Amino acid sequence: MTTTHDLSVASYNIHKGIGTDRRRNLARTTAVIAEIGADILAIQEADTRFGSRKGLLDLDSIRRDLGLIAVPMDDVGDAHGWHGNLLLVRNALVQEVHQLMLPGLEPRGALVTDMMIAGRPLRVVNAHLGLLQASRTAQVRALLDKIRDLEGRPTLLMGDLNEWRGAGPAFQTLEKHFTFAQARPSFPSRYPLLALDRMMMSPHGALLDVAVHDSLLSRRASDHLPIKARLCFGPDHKVL
Secondary structure, three states: OOEOOEEEEEEEEOHHHEOOOOOEOHHHHHHHHHHHOOOEEEEEOOEOOOOOOOEOOOHHHHHHHHOOEEOOOOOOOOOOOEOOEEEEEOOEEEEEEEEEEEOOOOOEEEEEEEEEEOOEEEEEEEEEOOOOHHHHHHHHHHHHHHHHHOOOOOEEEEEEOOOOOOOOHHHHHHOOOOEEOOOOOOEOOOOOOEOOEEEEEOOOOEEEEEEEOOOOOHHHHOOOOOEEEEEEOOHHHOOO
16 A cells, blocks of 8 residues: 555556457557556657657546646647657656657657655656667766756656666766666566666665556556556655
């Protein structure tokens, strides 16, 4: 059970609602979100890829039935996310949302959201990094530059980071600023071998009980399994 110092957090690349059966089924995606039961959920690939990049999820029903609210964004048109990145939160006061363009050959972006949740200030970064190593390295530098420009607060970074080897220059840079949660293979969902989906925390908290959300439904709903953890602000992780 979640307490005032204990939050359930998760990250999920929903693959635009297209499952391993090659069918787009957003009701199935929403059912997996309900199974996860997170207080903070970072979603990647929440919109169509081309044209107006129309949002795919039924955010009204997710808010009504699951109590998860999408953080507000500016100038996204029909999209639900920013370059596909969507952040859903429960019982949080969203203070500021930064929509960050990331460098690289592919169009990529990240959401940087400041909030108050469980009586604590928290910054959540939801990112979907590029397929090329050079792009990921530049994108991580851009993320860190943005974070340095903001007022300091505990920071949780999660998303589909696309680091196949897990030890490239992008991760080496991130390790100087964050404590990585234990890697759990999440891709491909039917036979997970690669830990493409990751989460990490600044020194003001700890990510515990890290796991993939592995169910019959999640193995079919996307090519990625969701990852989840317990974010603990315990006695040894007080915000100063």
